[in-house]
Amino acid sequence: MTAPTFDAGDVTLEQVREFVWEIPQEGEMGAPARVLASEALLEEISGDKTLQQLRNATHLPGITNHAICMPDGHQGYGFPVGGVGAMDAENGCISPGAVGYDINCGVRMMRTNLTYDDVKGNEEELVDSMFANIPSGLGGGGVVESGIDTVEAVLDRGVEWALEEGYAVPDDLAHCEDEGVREGADPSKVSQKAKDRGKNQLGSLGSGNHFLEVQRVTDVFDHQVGEAYGLSEEQIVVLIHCGSRGLGHQTCNDYLRRIEKQHRGLLERLPDKELAAAPAGSQLAADYYGAMNAAINFAWVNRQLVMHRTRQVFERVFDRPWEEMGMELLYDVSHNIAKKETHTVEGDERELYVHRKGATRAFPAGHPEVPAAYREVGQPVIIPGSMGAGSYVLRGGEHSMDLTFGSTAHGAGRLMSRTQAKNDYWGGDVQDDLRDQQVYVKAQSGATIAEEAPGVYKDVDEVVRVSDALGIGDKVARTFPVCNVKG
DNA sequence: ATGTTC
Numbered sequence: 001m002t003a004p005t006f007d008a009g010d011v012t013l014e015q016v017r018e019f020v021w022e023i024p025q026e027g028e029m030g031a032p033a034r035v036l037a038s039e040a041l042l043e044e045i046s047g048d049k050t051l052q053q054l055r056n057a058t059h060l061p062g063i064t065n066h067a068i069c070m071p072d073g074h075q076g077y078g079f080p081v082g083g084v085g086a087m088d089a090e091n092g093c094i095s096p097g098a099v100g101y102d103i104n105c106g107v108r109m110m111r112t113n114l115t116y117d118d119v120k121g122n123e124e125e126l127v128d129s130m131f132a133n134i135p136s137g138l139g140g141g142g143v144v145e146s147g148i149d150t151v152e153a154v155l156d157r158g159v160e161w162a163l164e165e166g167y168a169v170p171d172d173l174a175h176c177e178d179e180g181v182r183e184g185a186d187p188s189k190v191s192q193k194a195k196d197r198g199k200n201q202l203g204s205l206g207s208g209n210h211f212l213e214v215q216r217v218t219d220v221f222d223h224q225v226g227e228a229y230g231l232s233e234e235q236i237v238v239l240i241h242c243g244s245r246g247l248g249h250q251t252c253n254d255y256l257r258r259i260e261k262q263h264r265g266l267l268e269r270l271p272d273k274e275l276a277a278a279p280a281g282s283q284l285a286a287d288y289y290g291a292m293n294a295a296i297n298f299a300w301v302n303r304q305l306v307m308h309r310t311r312q313v314f315e316r317v318f319d320r321p322w323e324e325m326g327m328e329l330l331y332d333v334s335h336n337i338a339k340k341e342t343h344t345v346e347g348d349e350r351e352l353y354v355h356r357k358g359a360t361r362a363f364p365a366g367h368p369e370v371p372a373a374y375r376e377v378g379q380p381v382i383i384p385g386s387m388g389a390g391s392y393v394l395r396g397g398e399h400s401m402d403l404t405f406g407s408t409a410h411g412a413g414r415l416m417s418r419t420q421a422k423n424d425y426w427g428g429d430v431q432d433d434l435r436d437q438q439v440y441v442k443a444q445s446g447a448t449i450a451e452e453a454p455g456v457y458k459d460v461d462e463v464v465r466v467s468d469a470l471g472i473g474d475k476v477a478r479t480f481p482v483c484n485v486k487g
Numbered sequence: 488a489t490g491t492t493c
Contacts (some may be wrong), residue, residue: 077488100488101488102488102489105488138489138491139490140490197489206488206489207488207491208488208491209488210488243488244488245489246489246490248488250489252489253493257493336488418491
């Protein structure tokens, strides 16, 4: 009996067990690679360069266990979106392409004590007011117009800065990874150009797949965990998806160029220039880590300011203080980061740069880094789906540390390019179709709506089914959109 | 993703 295989052109995968596929180690690969997917998802994943990129990622120095692709994986810059790579923090490397251009792109979910009935009939006013008050789209304009000093304070202190300035309450920090302040942030390693780009973007959604969405909880699958997360059916919640804007993009670009110049030897041994990496222990590795951590703080403050402004919008539309509407942060998850973490590898404790690019940390119950309020049930994981499908709340599963360095998927994953989406869809039609489903969408341009049409995304149900079955992120609740503001 | 084509 031989294991079933999946033939994807120049890459052949062997099935290890249900939903686990392996590209065996050969040639210059430093480890095998694994894809966590159903056959249907693997079929989609094999339609672009994801598998080649995943195999290439195993050439990165110090790659540990396997390079891993999540069920929502698709091709990205050098390293797949939906990829997890843990590289030894002493003898390995750190790679900006394995973090992603949008450093700490992520999502946060805010609870409310409103129900769908409270919001029904006010959708138009709500979506118009959110659109008018929360900056979105490409270019400048944020909730806070800041100078360079403010940007540096944000880079250094993260959400702590927002707390001091009255844009946050202590609970907001408690319900964010690292309590909203990344250790090891070094603003002096972020270029002047990046800081300049960040000055007028603090508190802005940006463009592309970023959004602000009012949703209703349609299902709670796990009532015990749902209760711990404060979620119940028909409740209104708010989802905020954005990142570090031009500042993070500039930072990624700055370090890619510097690494390409200063570490040519390593670059030439890699199968793809886009995987450019700084060797662990080098000055550039330390500098990039300091700059990336600072950009992570910037993105957290960005989401915090969008949340703060959303609370103000609700106050005006529903005419009462946000505290009375129970608008508390449930949790904030990062999608594009690298982090020094200690993991057990074949019985040994190892310090690793865990790169999660389009992947979510999903720590299980009992882990000390899960906020106290959720420690008994596990870390909340938020999986945004498309405007027509809704989203999921999961909790970190008991097998995540063994299988994925404590990670799971981050979304539905794109099925087609933005260019193809604009050929296949027209924004106005998509908007009308969504309206027929009682979903109110407002965007800067019709093109954005076409690019983000529900049909351009993979089946989020199938992505979550795989995560749940593997025990890396377990299904807790499901939501459906009510109002959506896109960039 | 992105002052949307270094």
